[in-house]
Amino acid sequence: MHDAAWAAGFSALRVREGSDRVVASLNRPEVRNAIDQTMVDELHALADHLERHPALLILTGLPSDPDKGTKGIFASGADIAQLKERRRAEALAGINSTIFDRLAQLPLPMIAALDGFALGGGAELSYAADFRIGTPQLRMGQPETNLGITAGAGATWRLRELVGEPLAKEILLAGKILTGEQCLAAGLITELVEPAELLTAAHALADRIAAQDPLAVRLTKAVFHAPREAHPMIDTLAQAVLFESEAKFERMQAFLDKKNERKQDSK
Template identity: 35%
Template sequence: MSSSQPLVSVERRDDDVAVLRIENGKVNALSTGLLEQLEGAAQALIDAPPGAVVVTGGDRIFAAGADISEFAGPDEARAVGTCFLRALNAVADIPRAVIAAVSGVALGGGCELALACDLRIASDRARFGQPEILLGIIPGGGGTQRLARLVGPARAKDMILSGRQVDAEEALRIGLVDRVVPAAEVQDAAIAWAAELAAGAVAAQGLAKRAIDRGFDVTLGSGLELEQELFTQVFATDDARIGVESFREHGPGKARFTGR
């Protein structure tokens, strides 16, 4: 069910970073109304991509799981699961680097939202988990798939079958997050990281992201063929021309890219 209340906001900054923020009360529950807005916001970023994206939520709760009041039987579960699939796939499909900035708790669907991003930066007080098993159910927003691909099947099973939470230190150790910073710094650190990426060859970044993500779904041989196809495509961009010419004239690391 759609919600007329704004539950997702997008701020496009002067440094070409878009900050997508979840805003649904104290716990940031991922209701179907919020998920529909999230899908729309992500689609807008696909259609007119910035240089990079930061996805964030509340200071104490990044995002909780699904809205439990919407749970009932299999038919309702299918509707909720479809909303999660569409929204989080849209986030994952943004053709730029997407960084989750997790200040506090990311459980269930909130953890799955962070997993749909390309990179994750967490505060030192953050906690992650897929506690659905404690309700007698399983993750329905990609947790069984994205978590296993990120940390490996055994670690994913440990978290999902027990429902236990991991703190920021453990999340960093197992590869669930990429950076941990003090709580007061997580938003600024995420934006600074995104701005650094946004100043690079973002068209090439988008193609590299596509090669990596789609390569997981196919055989190694097919993935290598996909890489060759995208490697060829990237040479049609202005950034490839600028980068190669700059390297020839000035050496590495001096190019000023246009993002086209």
């Protein structure tokens, strides 16, 4: 992987690009990766690139450093200093919700690799991902009501879809903070690994996705997120497109060739 030339001017994100994936790291260590306007702007630029050049996205934060004794962190939430000054007009602009929704709708899957704090807007950013992998040190929650506001960037509806209403209400209304183990038990993350293995696990998952046919993955994601009333027509249309793709013929022929080889070997 190499540093992405198109992201050379970024300051709140560090971006590395490979042939089939982009790794973007939130990079505001001085404020525990609080999400400010600069980070939002750079996430929009990242989304713009991935919409025009579809690739898998691994989104992560600051890694832990055992030598320095520092802990990893994904994002501690929105930048409270900026949030305190925002008024009704900024709330109606949906600054965070707009970019999180844009990331959720990227053509190819997004993987959030989570360590340390993923709170408030940081948690909501991770909910927009298709997959979440975490560490035992992960702490996820929504402290917004304690600050006199609501979780306005997706938690009030995405969290219910992810973990169910009872636990979502405990997180949103009672300020419950989940540990990494609790996130795994609730299905909020799909894998629990040590911090040193976090990116390795994210890349392993990306490898499995990359082994599938990209167009089939892209259309399956789009169909999965379509509203209920669009089914089954949208499934049928997506299948019709894929039935004409070269990859379908090549992959099915390869499957049949391998099956025939096994039959011959067993004789």
